[in-house]
Amino acid sequence: DTNATEDSTVPLNVREKYIISKEIGRGAYGEVKLCFIRGTCDRFAMKIIAKKHFTVMGAHAHTFNQQIQSECSILRGLDHPCIIRVYDVYDTSDAVYIVLELVEGGELFDRIVANGQFDEITSKFLFRQMCLGVKYLHDHSITHRDLKPENVLLTSPDTNETLIKITDFGLSRFINETTLMKTFCGTPNYLAPEVLSTRGEASYTNKVDIWSLGVILYICLVGYPPFSESISGTPLNDQIIKGLYTFPDEFWSEVSESAKDLIRKMMCVDPTKRLTINDVLEHPWLVDDHDNTTRVDKIMHPSKVISTPPTITSVKRPACDDDTPLSEPCT
Numbered sequence: 470d471t472n473a474t475e476d477s478t479v480p481l482n483v484r485e486k487y488i489i490s491k492e493i494g495r496g497a498y499g500e501v502k503l504c505f506i507r508g509t510c511d512r513f514a515m516k517i518i519a520k521k522h523f524t525v526m527g528a529h530a531h532t533f534n535q536q537i538q539s540e541c542s543i544l545r546g547l548d549h550p551c552i553i554r555v556y557d558v559y560d561t562s563d564a565v566y567i568v569l570e571l572v573e574g575g576e577l578f579d580r581i582v583a584n585g586q587f588d589e590i591t592s593k594f595l596f597r598q599m600c601l602g603v604k605y606l607h608d609h610s611i612t613h614r615d616l617k618p619e620n621v622l623l624t625s626p627d628t629n630e631t632l633i634k635i636t637d638f639g640l641s642r643f644i645n646e647t648t649l650m651k652t653f654c655g656t657p658n659y660l661a662p663e664v665l666s667t668r669g670e671a672s673y674t675n676k677v678d679i680w681s682l683g684v685i686l687y688i689c690l691v692g693y694p695p696f697s698e699s700i701s702g703t704p705l706n707d708q709i710i711k712g713l714y715t716f717p718d719e720f721w722s723e724v725s726e727s728a729k730d731l732i733r734k735m736m737c738v739d740p741t742k743r744l745t746i747n748d749v750l751e752h753p754w755l756v757d758d759h760d761n762t763t764r765v766d767k768i769m770h771p772s773k774v775i776s777t778p779p780t781i782t783s784v785k786r787p788a789c790d791d792d793t794p795l796s797e798p799c800t
């Protein structure tokens with residue numbers, strides 16, 4: 470990958486507005502670089518996706534580019550605390566340049582690795598935010614399709630009481646078969662069974678995101694994935710397609726039955742039986758924990774922290790006795 474700063478293929482209008490700096494991440498279909506707006510020095514993330522990863526419609530390239538434009542105008546219209554903001558999109562012949570919100574806390578994936586796993590309270594705090602972000606996408610008819618801890622970013626580098634931001638949504642609709650094959654080449658740890666059993670031909674529903682959220686919650690609580698080749702020797706795809714996961718007491722004895730119940734209802738093989746995102750948010754594990762809901766609301770809407778108004782002790786009231794005539798009738 471060429472260094473975009475010198476790379477002459479970066480369109481002039483992008484270079485005029487942004488200084489593109491170092492690489493800060495690599496997604497499945499492109500690189501992410503730190504960039505600054507010339508002048509204000511506001512910092513953003515610039516995702517550069519080479520078009521070769523997209524379905525080449527050949528003659529239909531024109532409609533394809535229009536599809537990208539309309540998709541990105543949808544993405545630019547999204548505004549939710551748990552969704553990475555899309556500020557600008559530059560579509561050129563060989564690449565799409567997407568200007569995105571920058572966050573400094575790294576990926577959930579790395580935080581889980583560093584922590585080992587989260588306690589149930591922290592898991593629920595982060596999980597509720599992911600659910601609210603996914604609900605916002607589903608309410609806007611957007612299926613993420615590639616939810617995984619690598620696509621959940623954190624805003625604070627030094628605490629788990631952090632805001633999370635979901636990224637890499639929306640463009641997945643434009644995946645061409647090679648990138649889709651990449652989906653199959655990559656570990657299908659988070660991939661829903663219906664995608665695997667029909668080799669991706671399944672009519673995707675947004676239920677695929679619920680399965681992935683279930684896998685993410687499982688990993689947050691115990692620090693290891695529900696499916697893995699090494700242990701049982703059964704091929705990974707078979708484990709997923711048949712839903713062969715368990716909650717071994719060795720690791721799960723400290724976790725509440727309610728949390729396991731929710732995971733079972735999210736990681737159910739039949740998508741028609743799987744919970745919707747609204748069902749998930751109405752599950753007792755999330756609904757019955759008001760403290761968690763309050764903490765999540767506060768981190769999502771910090772400005773709305775209701776500061777308790779000062780009690781009125783400062784105002785001195787004249788000692789009133791009943792024969793003092795009122796200077797004027799009280800209005």
Ligand SMILES: c1ccc2c(c1)[nH]c1[nH]cn[n+]12
Nearest residue numbers: 494501514569570571572636
């Ligand atoms: C998409 C992919 C990676 C991103 C991103 C948007 N924003 C941001 N801030 C740090 N990394 N990163």
